[in-house]
Amino acid sequence: MSQTTQHDLIGIADVAAKIPAFISKVPNLLSGLKQAYLRTPNTPAGLGIAFEKAVKRNPEGFALYFEDQKYTYNELNEWANQIGHYYLSLGAKKGDVIAVMIENRSELVATIVGLAKIGVTSALVNTAQVGKVLTHSINLVKPIAVIVGEECRQAVQDVRDDLTVAADRLHWFADQATRIDAGKAPKGFINLAETIDQFPKFNTPTTASVKGKDGLFYIYTSGTTGLPKAVIFTNSRWTLAYGTYGHVLNLNKDDVMYVTLPLYHATGTVVCWCGVIAGSATLALRRKFSTSSFWKDVQKFDASAIGYVGELCRYLMDAPVSELEKGHRVKKMIGNGMRPNIWDKFKERFGVEEVLELYASSEGNVGFSNVFNFDNTVGFSPTPYAIIQFDKEKNEAVRDAKGWCKKVKKGEVGLLVGKITRRSPFDGYTDAEKNKSVVMKDVFKHGDSFFNTGDLVRDIGFRHAQFVDRLGDTFRWKGENVSTTEVENMVSEYEKIAEAVVYGVEIPDTNGRAGMAAITLTDAAELNEQDCSAMVNLFKKSLPAYAVPVFLRIQKQVETTGTFKYQKNKLKEQAFDPKQTDDRLLVLLPNATAYCDLTPEIYANIQAYKYRF
Structure with a gap:
């Protein structure tokens, strides 16, 4: 997500200006x-x-x-x-x-x-x-x-x-x-x-x-x-x-x-x-979802509202201008993941007046909703929550000398946690051990409990937030959550691959993160043209389309920490830039049936958004 600006920060005066439009919604x-x-x-x-x-x-x-x-x-x-x-x-x-x-x-x-x-x-x-x-x-x-x-x-x-x-x-x-x-x-x-x-x-x-x-x-x-x-x-x-x-x-x-x-x-x-x-x-x-049929269906059904995720909005923005995208009844949309760099453009191009961006998760107990119709925010939360300082290197919340977590200041980024109360309970997973791992105890005082969302958000004031990034071993691509471990397991089933480390990397002008796998090969193995095709066939057979890695990086060995955890931060930073590594890089281009070598020319074209991933 782009850096926040002073314009994005929200105060009482900004909310007051939205009150007249908000009044009509109040009874409902x-x-x-x-x-x-x-x-x-x-x-x-x-x-x-x-x-x-x-x-x-x-x-x-x-x-x-x-x-x-x-x-x-x-x-x-x-x-x-x-x-x-x-x-x-x-x-x-x-x-x-x-x-x-x-x-x-x-x-x-x-x-x-x-x-x-x-x-x-x-x-x-x-x-x-x-x-x-x-x-x-x-x-x-x-x-x-x-x-x-x-x-x-x-x-x-x-x-x-x-x-x-x-x-x-x-x-x-x-x-x-x-x-x-x-x-x-x-x-x-x-x-x-x-x-x-x-x-x-x-x-x-x-x-x-x-x-x-x-x-x-x-x-x-x-x-x-x-x-x-x-x-x-x-x-x-x-x-x-x-x-x-x-x-x-x-x-x-x-x-x-x-x-x-x-x-x-x-x-x-x-x-x-x-x-x-x-x-x-x-x-x-x-x-x-179909880009070419979207506005045809809107006209056919005489739709007045649409549901969205960020990827959907980007596909519609990338499509050629059509006479069908105007003259419809759509004035409202609800969903999540609208990118700040297209928010205003989307509203203007398609005549939408209200973007009800929201934040929630299937398992979480905290939610935000853009009830006041501000731009570039997941909205306002009536549920108890906190945005706390987080150390990305140590992958843990920052605590003071007394052991208490520290809230971020307005405009700063931190970890979103939802307070667990009778009115905002944490219903949890089928796995009791997983429940324990996402509940934080003694956050601000003895005995309190908070649900760790695993998401970084920016506090922009007046109980509003902007979504920034997702932590941990999942990333979002094509509107879906991708489990890195699931993909690692499947990728490693290819006979020439000994080990795989999967992570998400950003492609300019796309939503979420594309899958990338840093792989090590079995002894003396090399990947030829036949492998580049066979891997795609296996991955597509074993994984949903959105989870198939877009990029492969062939390493001699996988770097790990002292506790044998994969060193993903460095891999994420280097991403798929040929200048950042001497390792062989492969890419699965849109509509391709095989991986090909990622050359400087292909890299430049990806950066220039000449491929529609």
Whole structure:
């Protein structure tokens, strides 16, 4: 992120100037905050209850658009109820988990609502996962069933023998409008669309029995153990997001929110969809983001709001000017990762008036939201937090002589930590040891506890912050969190590679960090043209596309610390600059099927943004 300027710092006068525009949101925001903060772990809460309220407010209004499909709130509710009743008939109960692997489409939305109403936790599996990673993700949460879309069936079928799920609990949706044509299930799978058709359409009797403490989703994040971690997202946390992000957006029955973000991530399924449900508005869904189709879809669905991540914004800015990007209804957008260097340009080019940038994480207990519509900030946080001094060399918080952490001054960068309280709890991971590693004790006084976000942010004043960087063994690329350890394990499976150190490096004018692997080869091995192609094939087979390393650095040996930790700081600083090292450097250029040598000319072209990574 670029350096802060005096202009970015926020004071009382700046907030006062925003008050007139903010006033119109206040009634709706107060209503949301009341729902968010009056909840307790034992009060009825969550997606199921909120959705049924939206159905009552706007029964014949459209809840969902997907391709040429349209569903009213009544129709989507009846569909979800049939799914819920079916699983109740199988004996599913509150606290059970069902793994769901369906791309962004109507069947996924109906499934999530249906399971939420009966208190069953949906484990939202990343649809790009394959092999060992997929097996781990499903078995980790001990599901009673797996619901898979035809588009993901082969990946599940490939690991079927390794899954700890009963043979008669693999449920399937055809890759089509299954409310019209259920399709024919392949061998070994039960046709869910066909099976639920005989079940009742009225509301399940369980919705009001779902409490705040009950699990709603498992969302997977990259872990330092090398495999994804499942983060529990409770109904209480969803209600907090619904009451804040959902109501700040201030949508109504005439609004349409266009979402191309994957619903297995919280930005899409929680942040964007919350705003839709809060306003009884319409969710317009696309399976995957497409630059060329984006504004066509906005016009087709008559969208008035969009969900985003920073990479999406950059792709739209890079695209040629189109007549479709003007003359639409989009005035609001909600998401995260908008780069400061395109913020103003994006608003001006596409006619957007409000960028509701936010900060949150699937596992965290602290959130920021740009409620006052300032530029270049993740916004304001009502939750208790601190930004503390952090020593990047030692990789630890700075403490004074008495052992207490020290807050940064306005304008300075530090580690963001969220105070753990009854109102802002840390729900945690499935792994108890991982929970211990991210909770900091005795931060400012004896007995206090804070969640370590692992993120560096800048304090810009008036409880506002700017996101700066991510610490630790994950980095963000293509809008996804990449686990360095997971990639290291997979890269090292190539027969000529003895060891790999993976880290993120910045490419000019792109969001996040591209993957780079410093590799050492087995004795006497060399990489030839055939290897450069074979490595790409293996990596793409074993890893999601966004996790495949863009750069390789071939080292004679890997530098480690005295405690055998990889020396990543030096590698990150040298990145992929040929002038910084005598090591051989390789790059996987956009649309290429093999790595090639990174020459000074290619390096110069990357720096000049002549390649679109």
